Amino acid sequence: MTDDTTAAKLGLTDAELAVHPTVFASGALKDRVVVVSGGAGGIGRAIAWLCARLGAHVAVVGRNQTKLDSLVAEMADRDLKASAYVTDIREPDAVNALFDTVWAAHGRVDGLINSAGGQFPQAAIDFSVKGWNAVINTNLNGTWYMMQAAAQRWRDHKHPGNIVNIVVVTTHGLHGIAHTIAARSGVIGLSRAVAVEWAPLNIRVNCVAPGVIETEGWNVYSPAARAAYPRSNPMMRNGTTFDVAEACVYFAAPSGKFVTGEMLTVDGGGQLWGETWTTGKPAYFGGDDT
Numbered sequence: 001m002t003d004d005t006t007a008a009k010l011g012l013t014d015a016e017l018a019v020h021p022t023v024f025a026s027g028a029l030k031d032r033v034v035v036v037s038g039g040a041g042g043i044g045r046a047i048a049w050l051c052a053r054l055g056a057h058v059a060v061v062g063r064n065q066t067k068l069d070s071l072v073a074e075m076a077d078r079d080l081k082a083s084a085y086v087t088d089i090r091e092p093d094a095v096n097a098l099f100d101t102v103w104a105a106h107g108r109v110d111g112l113i114n115s116a117g118g119q120f121p122q123a124a125i126d127f128s129v130k131g132w133n134a135v136i137n138t139n140l141n142g143t144w145y146m147m148q149a150a151a152q153r154w155r156d157h158k159h160p161g162n163i164v165n166i167v168v169v170t171t172h173g174l175h176g177i178a179h180t181i182a183a184r185s186g187v188i189g190l191s192r193a194v195a196v197e198w199a200p201l202n203i204r205v206n207c208v209a210p211g212v213i214e215t216e217g218w219n220v221y222s223p224a225a226r227a228a229y230p231r232s233n234p235m236m237r238n239g240t241t242f243d244v245a246e247a248c249v250y251f252a253a254p255s256g257k258f259v260t261g262e263m264l265t266v267d268g269g270g271q272l273w274g275e276t277w278t279t280g281k282p283a284y285f286g287g288d289d290t
C-alpha cells in the first residue's frame with residue numbers, strides 16, 4: 001500500500017468513467033456480450049465502463065465479489081448492463097464454468113478482453129520459485145485458459161469472436177519485472193500464433209500494451225519508483241485507463257474487423273525513449289537505486 005494515508009485514489013473514478021468523452025459512437029457495441037477479466041481493476045474497469053456505455057452487456061470477472069458487485073451496481077445506477085462473475089483465471093475448470101454460465105445467461109459471447117494480471121517488482125536474480133510461478137500462472141496460463149475457453153465455444157457455436165489481451169511493453173525500457181516480461185512475451189507470441197490458427201473460425205486476436213497507466217495496481221511499487229514514471233516517456237506524463245480502454249474497443253468493435261495478430265502500444269512513446277525502473281534505477285546506470 002502507499003505510505004501516504006492522504007493519497008488520492010489512483011486512476012479514474014466510476015463517476016469520471018461514466019461520462020468521460022469517447023471517440024466511439026454510442027451503439028458501437030449494441031447487443032454484444034463482452035467478458036472483461038480484471039474488470040473491477042483499474043484498466044479493466046475503464047474497459048467495462050466503455051463497453052457498457054457503447055451498448056454491450058459486460059460480464060466482469062475477478063476474484064473479489066465485493067469489488068465486482070460495487071461496479072455492477074454503479075453501472076446499473078446509470079442503466080448500463082453488467083453482471084459479476086467471481087473466477088480465478090488460474091483455475092481452468094472455473095474458467096470453463098464461467099464461459100458456460102455466460103453463454104447460458106445470454107446465448108452469446110462476442111468478445112473477451114483479458115485485463116486480469118499483475119506482478120511485483122523484484123530483481124530477477126532473487127525470484128523465488130513460488131513468486132515466479134505466481135506471475136507465470138496468472139499472466140500466461142490464466143490468460144491462455146480464458147482464450148481457449150472462449151475460442152472453443154465460438155467454434156462449437158459457429159459464432160465469430162474476438163480477443164484482446166492486455167500485456168506490457170516487452171521490447172524496451174521496463175525493468176525489475178522480468179517474470180512478467182517473460183509471461184507477456186508468451187502471450188504476445190501465442191496471440192500471433194492463434195490469430196492465424198483461429199482465423200478460419202472467424203476469431204480475431206490482438207494485444208494492447210499499456211505504458212505507465214495510473215491505477216490502484218501501482219500500490220505494489222514504491223512511492224519513489226512511481227514518482228519517476230511520468231518521466232519515463234517523451235510525453236512526460238502518465239496515461240489514463242480510458243486511453244487503454246479506447247485502444248481495446250478499437251480492436252473489439254467493428255473498427256477492428258480486418259485487424260488480427262496485431263499489437264497496439266499505448267505508452268506515450270515510451271518504447272522509443274525512456275526507461276521505467278520498477279525497482280529503482282541502479283547506480284551502475286546513473287541512478288541512486290530509489
Ligand SMILES: CCCCCCC/C=C/C(=O)SCCNC(=O)CCNC(=O)[C@H](O)C(C)(C)COP(=O)(O)OP(=O)(O)OC[C@H]1O[C@@H](n2cnc3c(N)ncnc32)[C@H](O)[C@@H]1OP(=O)(O)O
Pocket residue numbers: 117118119120121122128130131132134135138168169173174210211212213215216217218220267270276278
Ligand atoms: C513502460 C511501462 C511501465 C509500467 C510500469 C509498471 C508496469 C506494470 C504495472 C502494472 O501492471 S500495475 C497493475 C497490475 N496489478 C498488479 O500488479 C497487482 C499487484 N500484484 C499482485 O497481486 C501479485 O504480484 C500477483 C503475483 C500478480 C498476485 O498473485 P498471488 O495472489 O498468487 O500472489 P501472492 O499470494 O500475493 O504471492 C505469491 C508469491 O509471489 C511472491 N511475491 C509476491 N509479492 C511479492 C513481492 N512484493 N516481493 C517479492 N515476492 C513477492 C512470493 O513468493 C509470494 O509467496 P509468499 O511468499 O507470499 O508465500
Ligand SMILES: NC(=O)C1=CN([C@@H]2O[C@H](COP(=O)(O)OP(=O)(O)OC[C@H]3O[C@@H](n4cnc5c(N)ncnc54)[C@H](OP(=O)(O)O)[C@@H]3O)[C@@H](O)[C@H]2O)C=CC1
Pocket residue numbers: 037038039040041042043044061062063064065067087088089090115116117118119138142166167168169209210211212213214215216217218
Ligand atoms: N497500470 C499500468 O501501468 C499497467 C498495467 N498493465 C497490465 O494491465 C492489466 C490491468 O492492470 P491494472 O488495471 O493497472 O491492475 P489492477 O491491479 O488494478 O487490476 C488487475 C485486476 O486483475 C484481477 N486479477 C488478478 N489476478 C487475477 C486472477 N488470478 N483471476 C481473476 N482476476 C485476477 C484483479 O481482480 P481481483 O482482485 O478481484 O482478483 C484486479 O482487479 C494487468 O495485466 C497489468 O499488468 C500493463 C502495463 C502497465
